[in-house]
Ligand SMILES: Nc1ncnc2c1ncn2[C@@H]1O[C@H](COP(=O)(O)OP(=O)(O)O)[C@@H](O)[C@H]1O
């Protein structure tokens with residue numbers, strides 16, 4: 001279940017459990033810090049376990065443009081030839097996408113580098129403030145101009161008379177990346193310089209990470225209390241030779257939450273107790289919600305509470321700003337409300353994450369309250385509702401990954417899933433590996449072969465849900481007829497299909513509140529259904545609607561493309577057919593039993609035409625797929641056909 005960057009959406013099936021092992025991708029924050037300091041060092045550094053993602057690609061591109069030699073090494077490693085504090089290229093234009101870590105740290109480093117540089121990013125990057133960092137750097141003598149709006153990127157840096165030394169003040173309450181960037185840049189000045197944080201220092205663990213990485217490269221920053229940091233005279237980066245990037249603790253949060261929600265155990269490998277990343281403390285927050293957590297040196301395991309259900313918490317999430325987003329969607333399944341406090345930094349990330357999170361949680365049925373720096377989530381009382389238009393992700397990788405957890409309550413459509421490439425390109429494939437989707441038995445075949453009859457009985461035998469997908473095409477044909485839309489008007493039909501107001505109960509189908517079980521079975525509507533079903537836009541409009549029927553404990557469904565298109569991951573796929581004469585006879589009898597007049601020949605003729613049309617159409621044609629078991633019911637009773645399906649299903653599980 002990989003995604004491409006341009007993919008409009010991904011539909012996640014409802015998930016019933018989760019368990020397994022995930023080897024984490026490298027930490028984004030560490031990857032970019034290690035790349036930068038390796039580049040600035042004297043000597044060569046081999047970095048292994050580097051994250052391959054958009055954000056690290058932006059840093060690699062920038063360093064290469066600045067004249068740093070970087071060669072790939074093995075699957076996820078690089079060898080960096082350090083430049084000893086002076087980039088060979090003195091004039092360059094750098095594009096940094098939406099990579100905040102790269103943008104802030106390079107701004108600081110280049111401001112002290114003595115060249116002509118411009119730094120720009122995607123439009124959202126130009127809405128993320130950087131004024132406090134620029135102010136701090138200007139106080140050191142750097143020449144930095146705003147090329148767009150005051151206090152925001154893009155920036156132009158010119159050689160200035162840099163006067164490091166003394167004490168620089170920097171605000172700590174907008175982004176800790178300002179302080180991190182400044183600290184990483186100061187050893188280039190060569191003299192003792194102190195940095196004093198004004199305002200609260202948010203996301204402190206990221207600063208600790210910066211200090212730990214600097215120490216690894218030979219620069220020991222002296223702390224004086226919690227707010228003053230001194231970079232000693234004569235500091236210079238020296239390569240440690242080899243460094244390994246830890247697994248990404250923020251990325252771990254999704255899988256730990258999966259373990260806590262889906263039974264578990266889910267074990268994430270690559271981070272643990274000895275991690276320098278603040279987001280490992282996400283595991284503590286999950287434990288507060290009741291999850292059973294084991295933290296080893298380099299792995300963390302999460303399981304659901306013994307009671308089965310998590311409970312809401314009230315948390316100051318300042319230390320884990322990124323991973324805390326995962327708590328917001330985990331809270332959908334907890335008992336009671338969850339409040340996340342002290343998260344003002346969410347507003348200046350890839351998007352305004354407080355607003356985005358609130359809007360999308362509401363779409364799922366949660367009640368959400370939000371303030372300038374807090375968010376409160378009351379889980380939906382009647383179970384999750386999945387919006388047919390999908391969950392929006394705001395070009396924010398974490399929104400996409402967080403909302404995958406909603407699949408515990410219902411199938412969920414995630415729009416623009418390719419945005420995960422920022423930090424975790426194969427996230428959805430890994431998600432599929434550790435989650436068990438609600439099982440599906442997909443029965444496809446031609447008209448009157450007995451699919452519906454057999455599928456409904458199999459569903460009853462297993463206690464599963466049943467979807468007669470043909471009924472949705474029939475309902476579309478009927479609704480169109482009633483609205484005066486012809487069956488050849490693809491776009492108008494697609495609108496009708498998308499807005500169908502239908503309800504299925506145990507033995508009736510309702511359209512806009514009216515019982516239509518008999519009306520949709522008439523021969524006229526049968527012919528209309530076959531016509532409307534040939535339009536790609538109609539099929540697209542009905543796709544997610546069909547997938548929404550996949551609810552625990554399982555789904556039995558019949559149609560033409562259940563196994564090939566709608567539920568390609570169905571555990572059991574059956575192609576159910578019968579000779580056309582047998583099918584005509586069955587349809588004839590069915591119509592007679594329902595009190596309709598009928599004769600065999602026209603039915604036979606009609607079946608042949610429909611077989612032809614359903615199997616020749618370019619989209620989702622009726623065809624036996626390779627994985628489907630062939631079941632010819634010509635000489636079987638209904639009971640025998642049902643038994644056969646149940647037996648195949650028994651073999652599949
Ligand atoms: N062996 C059999 N398997 C399935 N249906 C059968 C069988 N023999 C007779 N029938 C009858 O065939 C008719 C058509 O079945 P239906 O489920 O409506 O087909 P479909 O959904 O494939 O169009 C029903 O009246 C059903 O009772």
Ligand SMILES: Nc1ccn([C@H]2C[C@H](O)[C@@H](COP(=O)(O)OP(=O)(O)O)O2)c(=O)n1
Pocket residue numbers: 446447448449452469470471473474526529530531533534558559560561562610614
């Ligand atoms: N998954 C599906 C289900 C039905 N269709 C089409 C094929 C048929 O012409 C109509 C009606 O389907 P239905 O299964 O109710 O029809 P029959 O009972 O087989 O005659 O819809 C489809 O294209 N794809």
